[in-house]
Amino acid sequence: MDLNAFLILAAVLFCIGIYGVLARRNGVLVLMSVELMLNAVNINLIAFSAYVQDVSGQVFALFVITIAAAEVGVGLAIVMLIYRNLRSPDLDKIDQLKG
Amino acid sequence: MLDYAWIIPALPAVSFFVIMFFGKRAPKHGAEIGIAAVGASFLLSCVAVVEWINRVEDATGGESHGLVALGKSIFAAGGAEHGVAPVVHTLTWWTSGGTEFGVGTTVDGLTVMMMFVVTLISLLVQIYSTAYMHDDRRYTWFFACLSLFTASMLTLVVSENLLQLLVGWELVGLCSFMLIGHWWEDRANSRAAIKAFLTTRVGDIGLMIGVIIMFFAAGTFSIVGINEYALGGEAQHSLLMFGALCLFIGIIGKSGQFPLHTWLPDAMAGPTPVSALIHAATMVVAGVYLGARVYPVLYEGFNIHDGGANFMAIIGGVTILIGALLAFVQRDIKRVLAYSTISQLGYMVMALGVGAWTAAVFHLFTHAFFKALLFLGAGSVSHSGSHHSFDMKSDMGGLRKHMPVTFATFMIGSLALAGIFPLAGFWSKDEILATAGESGFDAFVVVGLIGAVLTAAYMTRCVYLTFFGEYRGHGHPHESPRAITVPLIILSVFSVLAGFANAVPLGIHKFTEWFEPTFAFPHLVHAEFDYSLAIISVAIALVGIGIAASLWFRKEELGPFAGLTKRNALAGRGYTFLENKYYLDFLYENVIVDGIRGGVARAYYWFDQNVIDAVVKGVGRGAARAGRFAYDALDQRVVDGSINAIAAGTGEAGGAVRTVQSGRVQRYALLLFASVGVMALAVFLANVD
């Protein structure tokens, strides 16, 4: 089994996630990009876990999945709140606090 | 008393505090306290003089029991076999690095002589002041200051060491500052006071450094110790030379020598009794006294024994001439006397410079009396004759009729100053010239003679303008009260007689015997009385008087002029002399009158006021300007400015940092990822083997 293939896949996914986070203006899409990054991590963890023959990596991945869900939950709630107050999910419009 | 000499300065010092704190409540507002204290000091000084004389007599009588040397009792290498050691007492004053520094008294002939002069003149001045300053608003304060002045001068005189002398020296300066600026309401007066203080302080730099050099050279501040060191032969000559030079700078500043003399005429801003005190017994003679005190240092440092010329003699000579010349062109009687003092101090310094120690000190002694007399006389004139003015040309004239005592005493003083036989000035001045000639300083004999002519001439002018001619003032001139005239009379007695203390041709050498230090001192030259020189100098003085008399008297109407010749033999003789030698008259009508009065003196006065004094003022102004530059340009702009610039720059940087905080969350994310990327790369590269 070629570990590198998995690692490269994870890296690419991670980078796509980064791109999404930076380029998307819609809050929801940004959240999804973050999910992409977290999943890249999961691939990494599981691949490594298999490679080093240690189960804790997979446990780690499970925790990441769970917590990512919680995170996205809170995240969506915040985006909703903003949408409710500003009537827009556009992140560019949110710059009251600066300096 | 020689062992308790500290009491003599202590009395007036205590009286200063007593007057200051209780004087206002005293019946005579403090004057009596001051007079009592100085009077007591005077009496004790007399006792000291007598004791000292006894001591010297005992020693020279061949018996050694007089040599109770309380200090060090080593005889100077080159000293006479009958040297009498000074009486020295010390207490610990301060300690540093385990070394103890003393404070105490050194009493020898010079000391007792000075104590006598200082206390006597101070006493007379104080008595005089009770009348002169009668209505002054700071009468009490004035007496307090006079007491302090006397105390300071006496401290200086009895000093055991140079540091203590420096203390007295500065205190004398302080007192003259306070007294010159006594009427400080007028800005001109306080300016004169500050000028006096600052100018002498410039000289004090020299003194201070000189004292330091001598301390490290000789390992002690003690005057006896330093003198021994200077003569010991072990001394490094360059060190002595620097020490002497620095000390001499102090003398220049204090004793009004060229070029630091300009403060002295301005110091006339003070009340007249103060002028008398400053010019006769304290302040300015402190410089000469210092020279006499540490004479071995100057003697070795300036190589006086070599003859020819030296820095000190030259400065003295120059001062004689400029002082005398400047005295010609003054309208203010006190300024005439002030310049005259400068000139006479020049004699003393020159005397020291040519090795005539005894003559210098002797001249100091005699000069004290007649100069005090002249100043007090001038004060008397202004007090009762000219309505508090000192302007000879506009407010005086013809006062001899109204103020006979003042006139007579003033005349005596003038003649003594002019060096007319047999008054005090004659003996001392003559001794200076004789010794100078004897020691091979021929050029300075000529300078001294020229000075004598000029002295006689300007004093004649002064006397004439004040006492002869028509009264030009606006007051009601009358004779001064007794408190003023009595001191005048006493001083005139001394002005007549003091010279006989050392009347060499009469075989009197008492002054030399009693007061000349023989302990740790250079071998001094004593010239024989030189009759030709004496005659020349008197004649020359008479010529001066004559010239001046004819010059000023002739311009008046015939009446007063004729009156003068009848009443005043001296002036008449001068006049006759000139009448008979008309060509001489012509000579100076055209040459000397236009030359000296109109030309040389005025030119020099211009030079003095516009160059020398301008330099003095310019230094002051330059310092102020430098100060403004240092403050405005350097301190506020550069030093403080750079600090403020750093502060401002830091603030700007803060502003720059703020702009990064744009408020856009995705820009933050970009920065975050960018930093992560860059740093991750850096970490990777750094850890790659």
Add this chain to the structure above:
Amino acid sequence: MNPTIDYHALAPEIVLTVTVAVCLLVDLVARRSELVPRLASLGVLGAIVPVITLSVDGANRTMFGGTYEVDNYALVFKGLFLIVAYLTILVSFHYIGEGDYYRGEFYVLLLTSVLGMTVMASARDLVTIFVALETITIPTFALAAWRKHDTKSNEAGLKYFLIGVISTAVMLYGMSVVYGVSGANKLVGIREYLVDTNEPALFAVGVFLTLVGFAFKVSAVPFHFWAPDTYEGAPTPVTAFLSVASKAGGFVALITIVNIAFFPSKGSWQPVIFVLAAASMTLGNLAALRQTNIVRMLAYSSVAQGGFMLVPLAVAADVSSNSAWEGVVVYLLIYAGMNLGAFAAVIAVARRTGSAEISSYAGLGRTDPALAVMMTIFLFSLAGIPFLAGWFAKLVMFRAAFDSGTTGAVILGVVAAINAVIAFFYYAGVGRQMWFREPDPAVERTAVPTPLTLNAAMLIVTVGVLALGVYPQAIARLGELAFTPG
């Protein structure tokens, strides 16, 4: 394999968990009552009890196969977190009670976060650290946006959240690399790997990426961008909590992971911390200089303070004794107190003027001298002026730098010294407003008295700051204990 559970060791966490549950229930039954905060504070105090008994006992208790450890180190921090939590509750009591907020949930989330912190203090493997970190962070995302009708609060929450999850993702990526290269999940295992092997450069990158997550938590430059915006927009008690407890949580994680796991691989973490320290101090201070809003200023100040705290960490590898680690801990403890005090005072002032602008502090010394005195004490303590506790924090920081004695450390020490001076400028700026200026008549003041809870919180901190300033041995000993094996 049945894990043996030491209930005494877990008691603080258990008490907290129970309290959270009870609070939730009570909140359901009795809405809008003051019962929840009271219960919450009781719960926190209750959790302190086992911390004390455990410290008295003093033995190390290891659980779950070495992934969870209750030792002196953990107890010191648990104590800190619980005290901070208690003070935060005191500070929030009226703030949350009087505003337009969900009250019950606020405390539930707060305590959950604290629970995460107590866990963090004991976490000894990557997974537990990750879970603890997220338990700390996720509730605070919500708390930051707690003022739900205020767009600024929303914005604060969003920024915090986004940067937070991104950092988490980066950290996780890093952890996955660390795990993959070392093959160990437990920190001790990672260390063993490092001692035995010459690690590849990739591992260093993994370490760096892992540190990013913590750097976000402690708001170290350049991962601090969220902090000023979030601090300003969030409700002030939340800001206080974030700047103190949450930051401390991040530091604990950082110390644990660096001290136990990464320590032998000096090259991979030391330069990073060095850069973070220098940048945080300098940029934090510079930005703080130009602030007009006090919360924002304190935000930047806490960035800078974070930089100071990183200094001993940056030199720890070159110091033979534990003094550097102790330095971080002592600094952290003192910082927690004074910063919390400062925020409490900000809340108290805002109650009167309704403003957080620094200019609204003008004349506070006249209108409310006691409050102004306390605020002054907190600020000058933050500036490190002696006999206020802050000086000792600064001292141990400098001490660590000079103990190592390497050129880099000395440079860092001098940079810190200069920064300490710059920092004074903005702290004194507030003092200047309070004392040197007349009250601004344009600012409306309501004469509401400062509530008792708030006053109590400030007073406790004031006494602490003064006492520790005069006798810092107490806190120094605590720092020393943390690194003494029980």
Add this chain to the structure above:
Amino acid sequence: MEWFDDWALTLAVFIPLVGMALVLLIPRAQEQAIKVTALATSVVTAAVGIGILVDFNYDKSGKLQFQADESWIDVISSRYHVGIDGIALPLLILSMLVVIGCIIYSWDHFPEPRNAKAFLALVLLLEVGMNGTFVAQDLILFFIFFEVVLLPMFFMIGVWGGPNREYASIKFFLFTLFGSALMLVGFLALFFTSKQQTFDMVQLTQFGGAGIDHTTQMLIFGGFFLGFAIKVPMFPFHTWLPDAHTEAPTVGSVLLAAILLKLGTYGFVRIALPMLPDAAKDWAPWIGLLAVIGIIYGALCCLAQTDMKRLIAFSSVAHMGFVMLGISTLTDFGINAAIFGMVAHGLITGMLFFVAGSVQERYETREMSRLGGLLTQAPKLGWILGFSAMASLGLPGLAGFWGEFPAILSAYDPSAALDGIAGSSAFTTYRTFMVIAAIGTVLAAGYLLFMLQRVAFGTPKPEFENAHVHDVHVPEWLAWAPLLVLILVLGIYPNLLFDVTDGAVTNVSTLFSG
């Protein structure tokens, strides 16, 4: 008196702290009670000071006495170690004395915005710091006390100061903080480079920097130098001083000039020189250079001033230049002179600031062009101004002389240890310094007389012609009399002080004699 020996210094330092706490507890309305408490505190402190003076063993003034050495912060090996010797004793007593004077002086006229409670509390806190600095024998303890004075002075300038007070107070604080931060850095570096790893000043002095390589010593000394030189202040770190003095209330200026500046010079004598003698040798000529620059520069700046207080402030720069010149010679002469100079400057400049404050209170201006004729309107005040100015310009017979002249004297013959360091010959260098310093005395006379002339002499300007000017009143007399008497007494019999300091100073100077 075993008990007293152990506790005297602790009492001297902390009684003011207790007093401060009491003052803070009294309600603000009861101003009289506050004032009495503050005064009583300072008097009791001074009584302890007198006890120390009486019990002090003058034959062993070089030995630390009244020592107390208790554990304090063991973790960083710092101890509560206090003790006093002949160098610190005069300064401690001076500090106590000046504080009493300040409290009495402010009795009836607290500067705006009054608030006697806060003002006196700050004064007492200042006393804690000042007394503590002089008795501390542990570097960390020293540092704490050194810094404690900053806050009260900051507030004193900032709250009770003049129009530009904010700028001045922050500037003061930032400057000194910068210096002390680097000083602390120096302390720590010394701690870790010295073998004993101790902060104990006695041990560090014995250790004398042995074994620390030269470059490190030079750098550590640099830290000390910045810390102390800013406090002194030496050119070019002096710019905080004129601003601070100009804006500070009278009492603030007095305390600043009389005591606070001394902390810097004291630090040089107590810490920098004995702990790092090797580095001190290399630094000394440069310190001497800055000192003489300060003398001339300060004097020149004085000449440009129109504000009386600012003039006095700049004069401090010049006077402290003499003190530093003395220290830089590394000889017993120089250091003795420096300590005398510190005390004298404390008394004299303190007095000058008092008078300047009283003048300002009466005329509501310090602009010298508007003043004049003080001697006619308030003769006693004018007289005291004259007396203080004379003392300040180094008139023999008054205290100022004994700080100035011996310092100049010592520069003629600097420590033999310096030879070969300052260029070709230390003697040439230092003798040049000596001449420059001597010129400085003339400038000093210039600006002080200049001030005296414009303020005291002449007649009042038309705007104040009919003003009713109260002459010196009772609190002023009470506050000033001890200072005036001491100026005179020390001037006449300097051995009072030299005798106390000499033993301790010799300990320092012998480090440089070999």
